[in-house]
Amino acid sequence: MAEKTAAADTAPRDRPPRADPPSRVTGPGLPDDNVHATMRVALWCVTALLLVGLSLRPLLTQHYRQHWLAVTAFVALAGVTAVSSGWVLRRRPMPPALTAVGTATALAAGYCATSAVGAGAHFGAADWSFGLVEWYLLLLLLDRVALLLAALATHLALSVALFLAAGQPDRVDIGAVGIVVLGGATVQLAVVVIARALARGTRRTTAAIAARDRMRTRLLLAEGWERGQRNDFAGQLGLTLPLLAELADGLADPRDPDTRRRCALAATQLRRLFAENDESPDPLVHEITACVDIAERRGVVVSLAVSGSTVAVPAAVRHELTGPVVAALSAARDRARVSVLRTVAEVRVAVVTDAEGARTAPPGAADVEVEYGSYGRDRRMEARWRRPSS
Known part of the structure; x- marks a missing residue:
């Protein structure tokens, strides 16, 4: 009769974490967006x-050729202010459609308001829309510098054309017009430069903080991995040190078969532990080969057969698969056969030895099923791991 149990052993730790490649900090809600959101609140x-404070009074007191046109422009700009507040004050990026409609509305309002200005009043108090529209364009296109410059140039060209057409x-x-235009352009460009400088500085600071956090995380992971490795080695040496102490104190006889079996088991476990930390394209077969090597050094004739292509087996599962192999090979007297079968559905490791008495592993993790059986004078062990379906 075959007896089923689960392979038990301390699972090894994975390799220490590798350094992540440097990445640029970009994306929604990151430095550029935060700077632009703050600047937009100020511009709004x-x-x-x-x-309200500087444009409403000239609208009510100055003379216009078509007063209703100036009022319409004022109402349109007020509408842009009201609609954009829903995104700006909540620090959310404005949709492209809203930006396009708002920009077109601001340019059209500026053209209408300037068209209503009387002769000789261009770029003066009555022409309140000239400077105001520039601020609206900054509000709407702050993060789109090329479009902002194009819109400012369009607004300036329309205003100058109307000025020249008036007389x-x-x-x-x-x-006087040159001074007004130069002063307004200087202020708008200064705001753009300040916004870009703040975004660049914030981006660098955020990248430095992210790099520091990644370094701390890697350091903590490396320290945890090192502690895990020490615990693994301590656990394995915990089985070996008492045996060495008994041999040193004369409590264990090297000629005794049980003592020799314990020595073989400890040597195989240590060799497997060293193999777990080797770099290998096929870690499972590499660890099994290490166990076979120790058995062959004891004079056991071992044949190893591997079927199937390499599959990814987690480190903890590999430990459970090779644990029964260690016990079986350490108990072999003269000969043993080891076979590894890998398919898309499962991984099997079987060992047939001429050991005396059935060997079983204590119950442990349930990822791997282990069967023990007797076939005449031989003892057979099979460890099976079913791969999880993806």
Whole structure:
């Protein structure tokens, strides 16, 4: 009759963590978005203040050729302010459709308001929309510098075209307009430069913090792996040291078959432990080969057969598969046969030896099933691991 049990042993630790490749910190909610979100809140407050505090009074007191057109432009800009607040004040990126519609509305409002200005009043108090529209374009296109520059250039070209179409300006008027245009452009470009500098600095700081956190994580993982390795070696040596102490004190007789079996078991376990930390393309076969090597050094004739291609076997499962192999080979007297079968569904490791008496492993983890049986004078062990379905 075959007896089923589970292979028990201390599972080995995996290899120490490898260094992750450096990665650039980007993506939603990261440095650039945080900087732009904060800048947009400030720009929204500026546009709202300029719209109500500095643009409403000229709209009510200045003379316009078509006053209703200026009022329409003011209402349109107020609508952009109200709609954009739903995203800006919650620090959320504005949808591209909203950005496109808002930009077109701001440019159209600026054109309409400037068209309503009377002759000689361009770029003055009555032309309140010139500077205000630039702030709206900054609010909407802060993170799209190329589109922002194109929109600012379009707004400036429309304003200058309407100024030139209103009459024949003299050099004084042209100089005054140049000062206004240069001052406004300088302020807008300064805001863009500040936003990009803040984003760059924040990105570098975040990347440095992320690199430091990754280093700390790798250090903690490496320390944990080292402690695990020490515990593994201590657990294996815990079986070996009492045997060595008994031999040194004369309590164990090297000529006794049981003592010799214990020595063979300890040697095989240590050899397997060393093999677990080797780099190998086929770790399972490598560890089994290490166990076979120790048995052959004791004079046991061992044949090893491997079928199937290499499959990925977790370190803990490999330990459970090779644990019964260690016990079986250490009990072999003269000969043993080891076979490894790997399929897409399972991995089997079988050992047939001429050992005396059936050997069983104490119950442990249930990932691997182990069967022991007798076939005449031979003892057979088979460890089986069923691969989880993906």
